[in-house]
Amino acid sequence: MKKRNRIIYWVATLWLSLGMISTGIVQLIKMDEEVANFNTLGYPVYLMTILGICKLLGTVAVLLPKLAILKEWAYAGFTFTMLGAAISHLAVGDPMITLFGPLLLLVLTIISWSFRPPSRKIVKLEPKMTIETPL
Template identity: 40%
Template sequence: MNSSKTNRILFWSATILIFLFEGVMPALTSQTALAKEGIRHLGYPEYFGNALVAFKILGVIILILPKAPKRLKEWAYAGFTFDFLFASISHFAVDGLHFETFFPLIVLAVLMVSYIFYHKSSTVINLKNN
């Protein structure tokens, strides 16, 4: 298997996981009592959870659209990075060291795989076009 194909497989595998965790799941579960309680438990108002879900859905759409502008993709990656870091900090501040504190960091690692291989894939494409 060539390097370019491997890069694309790793990019799409990681990106699809982010799409499922940060786009599909929040879209389907954001209005449940459990999700609303989770936002309240961390000390955030309900409207914050609604805004967060809207931005997550927009972010994953930008990540999976191949023709989305690179600048928008960079903003989406940055937004998700802040989201995961602050989710981890919020869980630690409220609940201490538990799995919920580390799970956002695990998802951040998956996001970083997507980000790294997005750039590796786009570099190969740019080299072929020159």
């Protein structure tokens, strides 16, 4: 069971990383199609730089070992970004096919987060309980 979970985690995480890196680069280089997309959604073009940098940094955080708290922030950022993208496309009446990318990345984010190994989670320290016996 552990091997299956590890495989699911890495497949989802690698596909998520590929998606975030590719869309982050597209936004950083301000491809014409992405600029038109942002204009259609009513977002300022400078937001592409912010999102692009955050996607690249979030991917690094998700892929590096340890850094559990930073990973949680990255996963949360990916979740909010993809939900925001999907809702934005719905709000402006874009065709349903435009939801595919954001929703796929959202699902990959959820799977990656859900199947991450214990070494990539925040360790919850439980207080030690001691029972004192009377002498």
